[in-house]
Amino acid sequence: MVEEGSVGAGEDLGPEELEAALHQVAAWAASYRRTVASLPVLARVQPGAVRDALPHEPPPHGDSVERWLEDLDRIILPGITHWHHPGFLAYFGITGSGPGILAETITAALNVNGMLWKTCPALTELEQVMVGWYARALGLPGDWFGMITDTASTSTLVALTAAREAAGVDVREEGLSGIRPLVLYCSEEAHSSVEKAAVVLGLGRRYVRRIPTDERFRMKADALDHALREDRHEGRLPFAVVATVGTTSATAVDPVPAIVEVCRRHGVWLHVDAAYAGSAAVAEEFRWALDGCQEADSLVANPHKWLFTPIDCSVLFTARPEAFRRAFSLVPEYLRTDVTGVVDLMDYSFQLGRRFRALKLWFVFRHFGLEGLKEAVRRHVRLARTFASRVDEHPAFERLAPVPFSVVCFRVRPPGVNDETALERFNLALLERVNARGEAYLSHTKLKGKVCLRVAVGNLATRERHLERTFELLCEEAGLQ
Ligand SMILES: Cc1ncc(COP(=O)(O)O)c(C=O)c1O
Numbered sequence: 036m037v038e039e040g041s042v043g044a045g046e047d048l049g050p051e052e053l054e055a056a057l058h059q060v061a062a063w064a065a066s067y068r069r070t071v072a073s074l075p076v077l078a079r080v081q082p083g084a085v086r087d088a089l090p091h092e093p094p095p096h097g098d099s100v101e102r103w104l105e106d107l108d109r110i111i112l113p114g115i116t117h118w119h120h121p122g123f124l125a126y127f128g129i130t131g132s133g134p135g136i137l138a139e140t141i142t143a144a145l146n147v148n149g150m151l152w153k154t155c156p157a158l159t160e161l162e163q164v165m166v167g168w169y170a171r172a173l174g175l176p177g178d179w180f181g182m183i184t185d186t187a188s189t190s191t192l193v194a195l196t197a198a199r200e201a202a203g204v205d206v207r208e209e210g211l212s213g214i215r216p217l218v219l220y221c222s223e224e225a226h227s228s229v230e231k232a233a234v235v236l237g238l239g240r241r242y243v244r245r246i247p248t249d250e251r252f253r254m255k256a257d258a259l260d261h262a263l264r265e266d267r268h269e270g271r272l273p274f275a276v277v278a279t280v281g282t283t284s285a286t287a288v289d290p291v292p293a294i295v296e297v298c299r300r301h302g303v304w305l306h307v308d309a310a311y312a313g314s315a316a317v318a319e320e321f322r323w324a325l326d327g328c329q330e331a332d333s334l335v336a337n338p339h340k341w342l343f344t345p346i347d348c349s350v351l352f353t354a355r356p357e358a359f360r361r362a363f364s365l366v367p368e369y370l371r372t373d374v375t376g377v378v379d380l381m382d383y384s385f386q387l388g389r390r391f392r393a394l395k396l397w398f399v400f401r402h403f404g405l406e407g408l409k410e411a412v413r414r415h416v417r418l419a420r421t422f423a424s425r426v427d428e429h430p431a432f433e434r435l436a437p438v439p440f441s442v443v444c445f446r447v448r449p450p451g452v453n454d455e456t457a458l459e460r461f462n463l464a465l466l467e468r469v470n471a472r473g474e475a476y477l478s479h480t481k482l483k484g485k486v487c488l489r490v491a492v493g494n495l496a497t498r499e500r501h502l503e504r505t506f507e508l509l510c511e512e513a514g515l516q
Pocket residue numbers: 127185186187188189226228279281282283308309310311337349
């Protein structure tokens with residue numbers, strides 16, 4: 036017989052044990068946050084090291100929290116690349132935050148599933164209110180419908196499914212066979228998630244038109260117009276355009292107002308991928324980035340990219356929720372309810388189960404307030420621009436793109452290294468050496484065929500000294516003064 040409040044076979048942690056364990060985990064999390072800057076930012080484990088340190092079989096009997104935490108430190112921590120490290124400057128340097136950690140803990144404690152309003156009214160309604168807060172914070176229409184998904188990849192897939200439904204082809208009932216090829220448009224700089232959505236939707240990658248960009252990596256609206264005309268002329272069915280606000284490589288902003296015009300002229304859906312840069316619009320001076328987006332049919336922005344919300348949290352807005360309902364609503368008997376006048380979020384997406392992600396967005400807004408969010412975004416942009424100035428001032432550095440937000444694309448051109456192949460080899464090797472030092476982690480991309488290194492500021496702990504040190508490391512490893 037197991038006493039109430041103690042661990043027994045088949046029993047959960049009792050409330051007292053849970054409380055004690057939460058204190059231990061709280062101490063662990065605080066200590067991690069305190070010391071993360073002294074750890075090597077990029078994991079140094081060899082492939083397979085974590086797997087090989089773990090038993091092949093699950094344990095026959097449970098053991099204690101202390102043992103799990105010991106193994107966490109011994110086995111897992113060395114295999115962590117520290118996204119929380121202030122020197123994490125790769126991809127889009129994202130950051131969680133204290134309020135996000137607190138909300139994730141409560142989310143797990145509640146463990147609710149908001150598939151229907153009835154299965155968690157508070158989740159559904161808080162999610163609707165948070166979508167409205169986020170829209171207003173960015174200067175987008177506050178009455179847009181929206182939902183929170185896991186990632187921008189999911190948000191874009193869901194939006195493009197609704198766009199296809201709105202195009203008047205009955206793929207939902209009839210499938211794709213026998214219909215004209217549907218064509219999707221995005222710039223050559225658009226994220227791979229757009230093309231992946233086309234794969235999942237069964238459109239085929241060859242029907243994704245990658246529209247050329249100008250010298251600042253922005254989609255050419257006239258080339259888009261031309262491509263749409265050509266496809267129509269040849270009997271294909273253009274159905275959606277994806278414009279990007281903050282491209283993944285150079286953070287370029289497509290000319291959305293001109294793209295809106297083209298979409299209107301051709302009667303196609305406009306989805307805006309503002310996964311990274313959308314959140315910059317919390318600060319008034321970056322509102323320009325969303326010019327024209329008020330006219331879009333749908334838009335995704337990720338609080339987990341640049342709004343200090345722990346991954347995962349992506350917000351999908353739409354002016355046309357009825358298209359989403361038509362595409363997705365399918366209610367079996369066991370999910371039917373008698374509640375009317377409410378939103379059942381399962382009707383607007385393919386997923387049924389729904390985490391309580393709105394809670395962390397709420398806590399983030401409550402901790403920072405709009406003014407705090409603006410300040411953090413501004414600080415990141417200032418840091419990136421200071422880094423860009425150093426790049427511009429050094430004769431052996433070359434900047435390869437404008438810096439509208441918090442990402443700097445550049446390469447090093449040491450004396451005597453001139454041809455493109457040698458420059459590419461040099462910069463990729465330099466990247467490896469800098470990353471191996473453990474103090475900073477940078478990633479790379481290609482712009483118009485040129486390899487470039489990227490410094491992406493997005494972490495709340497990143498300060499001037501971290502970027503100064505990163506510049507020093509680049510100089511040291513490149514053999515420059
Ligand atoms: C512009 C853009 N869109 C979409 C994505 C995909 O984001 P997620 O990881 O949330 O699917 C990214 C990722 O970096 C991105 O940069």
